Amino acid sequence: QVQLVESGGGLVQAGDSLRLSCTASGGTFSRYAMGWFRQAPGKEREFVAAISWNIDSAYSADSVKGRFVILREKYKNTMYLHMSSLKPEDTALYYCAAASVGVPKVEQGYDYWGRGTQVTVSS
Numbered sequence: 001q002v003q004l005v006e007s008g009g010g011l012v013q014a015g016d017s018l019r020l021s022c023t024a025s026g027g028t029f030s031r032y033a034m035g036w037f038r039q040a041p042g043k044e045r046e047f048v049a050a051i052s053w054n055i056d057s058a059y060s061a062d063s064v065k066g067r068f069v070i071l072r073e074k075y076k077n078t079m080y081l082h083m084s085s086l087k088p089e090d091t092a093l094y095y096c097a098a099a100s101v102g103v104p105k106v107e108q109g110y111d112y113w114g115r116g117t118q119v120t121v122s123s
Contacts, residue, residue, distance in 0.1 A: 001026045002024070002025075002026040002027045002112050003024070003025045003026050003114075004022055004023070004024050004096050004097065004098060004112055004113060004114035005022070005023050005025070005114055005115075006020060006021070006022050006094060006095065006096050006114045006115070006116055006117035007020070007021050007022075007023075007117055008020040008021050008117060009094060009117030009118045009119045009120075010118075010119070010120070011120045011122065012086055012119075012120070012121055012122070013086075013121070013122050013123075014086060014087055014088055014121055014122065014123050015085060015086065016086050016121070017082070017083060017084040017085075017086065018083045018086060018119060019080055019081070019082050019083070020036070020080065020081040020083065020094055020096075020117060020119070021078060021079070021080055022034065022036075022078065022079045022080070022081075022096030022114060023077060023078050024077040024078070024079075024098060024112075025077065027112075028077075029053075029077045029098050030053060030074070030075040030076070030077070031053045031100075032053055032098040032099060032100055032111075032112075033050060033051065033052050033053055033098070033099040033100075033102065033103040033104070034050065034051055034053075034070075034072055034079040034096060034097070034098055034099075035047070035048075035049065035050035035051070035070075035096070035097045035098075035099065035103075035104065035105075035110060036048040036049045036050070036070060036079075036081045036094060036095065036096055036097075037094070037095045037096075037097060037107065038090075038092035038093065038094045038095065038119075039092055039093050039095070039116075040089075040091060040092040040093075043092075045095070045107060046061065047061050047105045047106065047107075048060065048061055048064055048068065048070075048081070048094070049061065049064065049068055049069075049070035049081060050070065050099075050103050050104065050105060051070045051071070051072055051079070051103070052103045054074065055072060055074055057103050058070055059103060059105060063089075064083075064090075067083065067084050067085045067086075068081060068082065068083050068084070069081070069082040070082075079096060081094070081096075083119070086119075086121045087121060088121045088122065088123045089121075090119060090121050091119060091120050091121050092118075092119060093116040093117070093118050093119075094116060094117050094118075094119055095113055095114055095115075095116045096113075096114045097110035097111075097112060097113045097114070098110060098111060098112040099111055
């Protein structure tokens with residue numbers, strides 16, 4: 001059974017940094033693109049960042065550019081989201097996802113999802 005498990009969320013103050021991890025099991029994800037999405041209360045889930053399976057392409061939303069970095073180790077089933085200069089508006093449930101085709105920036109492009117890890121940024 002395929003599973004994606006996020007970890008690393010927590011309560012931090014504005015300006016702090018945090019690193020989220022996503023570990024995949026039950027399948028071989030070395031050839032899958034991986035992405036991060038987030039959903040704040042009362043809002044739709046939105047794209048945060050994505051990275052190709054061979055690490056030659058990476059994308060991030062304008063709202064996090066220059067602050068968040070998506071990383072993964074080639075041929076490994078673990079991905080990270082390094083978040084710095086956190087803002088209260090970054091507060092959300094963060095999900096990782098895996099895509100078998102392309103490097104999607106939309107939810108519909110992803111085949112597998114984790115359950116999320118909560119990030120709360122206080123002002």
